[in-house]
Amino acid sequence: MEGSSLSVRKGAWTEKEDTLLKECIEKYGEGKWHKVPSRAGKNNSDFKKNKQMRKVDLILNKMMRLKSAGLNRCRKSCRLRWTNYLNPNIKRGAFAADEVDLIIRLHNLLGNRWSLIAGRLPGRTANDVKNYFNTHLVKKKVASSSDPNPHLNPPTPSFRVIKPRPLILSKNSFPVILGEDKKINTTTATTLASNNISVSANSDNNISYCFPDENNEVMWWDNLMMNEKEVDYLQDSMNNFNPSVLEDWHINEELECSTTCNLDEEDNYGNLDELYLDGELWNVFNQ
DNA sequence: AAATTATACAACCGCCGCATT
């Protein structure tokens, strides 16, 4: 699949190209993919030239694509080859049963967001996950359909995709914060506490959900597993919220503040037992 | 054994959001 001298190579990568790319990544690190084709296949001294010379190099490389000595590949091809194949962190071999289980669960939650799904499977790439799903999981579902003409009447998937919903709300649609008694209503507290969801607000009165510990895998998972019913419940609470209850709650105009809600089973109220003005807004989950 | 079909997965394409110019 050799193209003309001015076009970039396509198709399968050769060993030589792989070597050039690996050496380039080892030398310069990942990223800056637009620079990779010109960097790969050159020795260090070439890149100690002055800025102007490097610019000339780049132009020349664009024209010549380093015909024989360098890597005649576009930036996207380089990135793809590295992220999907050459990266030493990639795990090879068949998917384990627990990995498959996780893929199915995450796909139910996230839909075809392969990069997100792969992000929870160490060593697996989005392409791997996508390929695996399409070849091993989708076909099984389709094959189970009894419809003789799937083109006219496509089979209904046996799984339901629940897409995550953004949970950032304006002050006037948010039900949680009450007045000086530092209490929140029962239903909201129950939902929040059972999902370990925290609430945060900045000085513009924009209130957001966040997860309590972004480094805690179990927490992350628990919160993601919040099902559609629970989300509906929460949204419903928000829709029925009376904004007047917010009036007594003062947001420090200088500092950002955040709260953590825990359900108190004794009086069935969610006590606002943590409130800190540390100037640091909790990491917002979604925008 | 040869031809055909199915499968697996590497790679490409077009689009998008974001940052920079």
Next chain:
DNA sequence: CAATGCGGCGGTTGTATAATT
């Protein structure tokens, strides 16, 4: 503010290999 370039993503295709006829 528009244009441009970049990194990244998901859908789709291409192709080598395996399985079947």
